[in-house]
Amino acid sequence: MSSRTQDRRHYASGLCESSVIPMNAISFTGVSKSFGAVRAVEALDLRIDSGQAVALLGPNGAGKTTAIGMLLGLVRPSAGTVGVFGESPDTAVRTGRIGAMLQDGALVPGLTVREVVDFVRGLYPEPMPLEEVLSLADLASLAKRRADRLSGGQAQRVRFALAIAGAPRLLVLDEPTSAMDVESRRSFWASMRAYAAGGRTVLFATHYLEEADENADRIIVMAAGRVVADGTAQEIKAAAGGRTVRFTPGDQPTTGLDALPGVTGIEVRGGSAQLSTTDPDATVQALYASGIRVRDLEVKGADLEEAFLSLTGDN
Amino acid sequence: MLRYLALEIRRMYRDRRFVFFTIAIPVGFYLLWSNIFARNGGIDTDTGLDARTYLLVSMASFGALGASLTTTGARLAAERQSGWLRQLQATPLRPWAVIIAKVIASMCLALPAIAAVGITAALTQHVQLSPGRWAAMVGLMWIGTLPFAALSTLIGSLVGADAAQPATVACYFALSILGGLWMSVSILPATLRHIAHWTPSNRFADLGWSVVAGHTPPASDAFVLAAWTAVLGALAIAAYRRATVRS
Incomplete structure (x- = not known):
């Protein structure tokens, strides 16, 4: 038998496997990260399926932001590997599969909301139509305002718009509601759920149990760099x-x-x-x-x- | 990348006061110096140019240097601190594309400064050059701002928002003085004169002086400027990567 036939058979069996096992949207395998003597994340093993809304719940300093940074290729792990749709974070970011809303991501001065959103849209291969982004993020009435002259809650909505503008398959939100009042929070989560309803994967970090409870299919609780609980809201509450x-x-x-x-x-x-x-x-x-x-x-x-x-x- | 460049240029020109000063400062200095020195009918011994023409190049260089240096450094440092660049890092836009767009955008602000000094020289001091020489001077001097634009992005990637402004001004003054933009290099002490010979600012202005004097700039000008661009550009990209990825 020639080696080429063997290769082809390997290839065929590979195809079968991938069609049976759903691909993980996110995988952390033995991931650790230290900043000097501080161990921000320790031996993190995590698999998140496509199409889920997952909350990363934990107090400040739990390692949530570091984990998200590694997921986006902004932080290099000290050990272990991070995968996004079976690829490296860098590749996933470069090919436009991830959209992210970072903590305190200030908006660029000197541009209108529409200009910033449209610019970020244009960086992605298959973006969402501009009007759809603006209406989903509830920004239609603010489109002509200067992006650097908005209230905290309004700016958060723009940041959300930037995260979804490219219609990414994975949406990552790091404490998205931190600058919002109660009403803004409610409408923000409605927008998030509308986006996730399209079969997309959403991972958000929060330190509010209610937010995780109401908006996530699965809650991963982190403390001191480790996962201390992982399950549905009911399971977490029971464990708590x-x-x-x-x-x-x-x-x-x-x-x-x-x-x-x-x-x-x-x-x-x-x-x-x-x-x-x-x-x-x-x-x-x-x-x-x-x-x-x-x-x-x-x-x-x-x-x-x-x-x-x-x-x-x-x- | 082109979209990002367009965005940077649009943002830059929207800052009207900043654009005004990058043009007004070299034009103002040109008017001042040329009115002082041209009266004496002085001739520069190195280049054989009369004072008005010599100063045209000096002040166009000074203006281009200022525009390309000050545009990006402080702004990049502030964007780094504010998290905007981190946000960009999480999009398909590549880090090298950010740096290259910043460099080209800085160069775009140098162009009006060079042109404005040229127009002032022609209108008020009756400096006459053939259209070909004007075009060659403006074109060469525009490309020659490359190492300064790279230096500016390097400063912006290395230091914080508070330090970027003074660091830029220090480089601006040092390069202007050593480059012979304020006074001829020939009156500097011997040691400084040797250093001046290797500075990008001196070689940059030499492009202009050579062209207006009617000869082709020496190839060493191009080599020195290209070498500075390569070194500063590579450092800028490395510093930018280091500043945005926490390893």
Whole structure:
């Protein structure tokens, strides 16, 4: 058998494999990054499928921005390899497969919003039509304004427009809502979801649990350069120690409350009882059924601080 | 790359005050010096040119040097600090294309400065050259700004936004003085005269002096300028890469 036939057979089997296994949009394999003595990212192993919206959740200094920098080829890993659609980050950026919204990316002075967006569009091989970008980023009314004379929230929208202008298959957003008020945030995430709905992959970094909860299919929690939790919002919340149910028992006895379904801990302080639970629905139902008069009932999700403390505490 | 170049040029010319000063300063100095020195009917001993014509080249060089040096350095440093260049790094635009576009854009601002001094010389001091010599002078001097534009991008990639302005001005003055743009190199001390011979600014002005005096510039001018361009350009690209990628 000639070697050429063998080559062809290898090639054919390669094709079969790639059509069966969906290609990862993002892969980190044993990636570490140190800045001097500071280990920003340690032994990161991550696979993200095409078409997902994924949140990278973590406090400041968790390594989110460094991980994103490596994904965009802006930061070189100290060890390991990063792949974007099976290629190097540099290649993926050069061929226009990635669009990015960086933290504090100031806008270029001296140009209008339309000019900046149109310019960045033109750098990509298959950009989105200009009017579509402007309307998706809610910028139609600001198109003629100078890009360097906008409010913080408006400038963030322009940055978002720059990130999507080239219609990239992978959209990367580093703490996109940091300069926005509540209303801007809401409309920003609506824009992001509209963009992601086209089967595109979105990775965003945030330190707000609610944002990750509402906008991501999958949440990757990072702390001190490592992944400490990875899953859906429900799984993350469960791993973060569930929620709390609080009420005022008055002078009723609080013994036996820790036996209610889902309850993992109880704390009575200053006339109010706080139950930690993994299943607040079941706990509340059982609480009413127990015959105790319940006043001032409050159900709270675990806040992020607690979540990080508990998640990093496990490691 | 062409789109980025167009964008840079558009931004540059939109800064009207800046464009005005890059033109007004050399024209103003030309009027001042030529009115002082041309009265005495002085002849430059090195080139054999009369003062008005000699100063035409000196001030056109001075203006072109200023325009190509000051346009990019501070601006590039500020863009680096503000994150705009990082944003560009995340697009398909390549780093070398950014540098080349910056260099060409700086050169584009040198052209009006050279032309304005030329027009002033012709109109107020009755400097007469054949159309061919005018064209050769402007053309050669425009291309000759290449090493300064490269130096400017190098400064912008190396130092922060605060230091870029003074660093640029220091280079501007040193190159002007050593290049013999303010006063003839022949009156400098011997050591400086030897250094002057190898500076890009002296060789740059020599292109102009040779052309207006009616002879072809020496090939060594082209070599020295090309060598400076190659070295400064390579350093600028390396410095820019170092400044934008955290390794």
